[in-house]
Structure formats: C-alpha cells, structure tokens
Amino acid sequence: ETVMTQSPATLSVSPGERATLSCRASQSVSSSLAWYQQKPGQAPRLLIYDTSTRATGIPARFSGSGSGAEFTLTISSLQSEDFAVYHCQQYNNWPWTFGQGTKVEIK
Amino acid sequence: EVQLLESGGGLVQPGGSLRLSCAASGFTFSSYAMSWVRQAPGKGLEWVSIIDGSGYSTYYADSVKGRFTISRDNSKNTLYLQMNSLRAEDTAIYFCVYGGNDSFDIWGQGTMVTVSS
Numbered sequence: 001e002t003v004m005t006q007s008p009a010t011l012s013v014s015p016g017e018r019a020t021l022s023c024r025a026s027q028s029v030s031s032s033l034a035w036y037q038q039k040p041g042q043a044p045r046l047l048i049y050d051t052s053t054r055a056t057g058i059p060a061r062f063s064g065s066g067s068g069a070e071f072t073l074t075i076s077s078l079q080s081e082d083f084a085v086y087h088c089q090q091y092n093n094w095p096w097t098f099g100q101g102t103k104v105e106i107k
Numbered sequence: 108e109v110q111l112l113e114s115g116g117g118l119v120q121p122g123g124s125l126r127l128s129c130a131a132s133g134f135t136f137s138s139y140a141m142s143w144v145r146q147a148p149g150k151g152l153e154w155v156s157i158i159d160g161s162g163y164s165t166y167y168a169d170s171v172k173g174r175f176t177i178s179r180d181n182s183k184n185t186l187y188l189q190m191n192s193l194r195a196e197d198t199a200i201y202f203c204v205y206g207g208n209d210s211f212d213i214w215g216q217g218t219m220v221t222v223s224s
Contacts, residue, residue: 034210036152043202043214044152055212087152091209095168098152 006099023088032092116218129203142207
C-alpha cells in the first residue's frame, strides 16, 4: 500500500503567519491527493481535493500544490480557527491511505 | 445539506459483535458511494470499507476483511457496518462518510467503539 508521510508532526506558528505543511507518498499518486482539517473532538473536514481544488466554502487562504509524490498545503495567514490537525490522503492507489497528520499549534 | 448521524457504538468484549448505523439525509442516498473510516485514540485516519450506491460492490481494508460487513438500505437512507470477531485494535471512533470513490467529502460526527474485557 502507499504510505503517506507528513511533516512536521507539529508546526508552531503565530497568528497571521504563513504555515507550510508537507505530505510525501511512497510512490506516485499523480494528482489524487486531498487534505482534511480536524479540530479536537470533531470529524475531519475536506479542505482540498485533486491536489489544489478547494472544497465548497473553504477560504482562499488555504492552497495546495504538488504532484507525483510530493505535496504541500499552505495556509497563507493563520487565523485562530485554523489551529488544528491536518491530514493528507491519496486516492490513486488502492487502498486509499492517509498520512499520520500534522498538528498546527499556536506559537 | 448533507447530514450523517452514526449510532451503535459502545463497549464490547474481544470476540464480540457490534452493528453501526448511519442515517443519511440531504441528498439522494442511493446515488452515492458511502464509506466507513476509523480513528484509533490519538492516531491517524484509516479507511475501513466502501460500498457503491446500489450496494452490490463492496471493498474492505485488509485489517477488517472477513470480519466486517458493510451494507446499506436505500429505502431507509441508512448505511451499516456489521463488526464481528472484534479485537482490541478495532477500538476507534468510526466515521460514516459520504463519498470515498476518491476524496471523503462529508463526515458524520462519529461513534466510539471500545473493545475491552
């Protein structure tokens, strides 16, 4: 199966700053990559699919990029509501697999 | 608005069984694939199973194959997960998810399953 590795495990960022999260696949997943946000005690929420397409209602400060096996989620200016865990997921190679998550915390 | 409401979680002994349900609303249920994804305490997400809109095609993660059965009742807009021969490592929050043919679009709030003696 395709192993998804996210880095860093924890990212400490001040409000208003830029956050850059990485996701690496053990083999190519083409552009079949999604990102989810999960707040404590809540279900994940789809942020981005197909590497760079924002889901309905997702603010423009969230952007995704990459292809093949290297992907990035960028949050341009962190808001208080953005502090959460972010998961990547590939859907190119069966079974679909997730990364272990990156926690974005307040610095 | 798509809404998914899981139920059926709880405490069960190793080797026991449990059936989870997910009541769906806000969309044409029979037209969409549905999935179960789980999250062990403090851990990442793991896809468990998917079923197509008709209910005829189902797929499972190797970790649950032969023990779990996904099904749906399109007349009741309800998704199910029958879990047998439960193990401690099945302890997790189980999320019902709209979609799964590619990304997982909308998630229920989850139901906790604890396997312990």
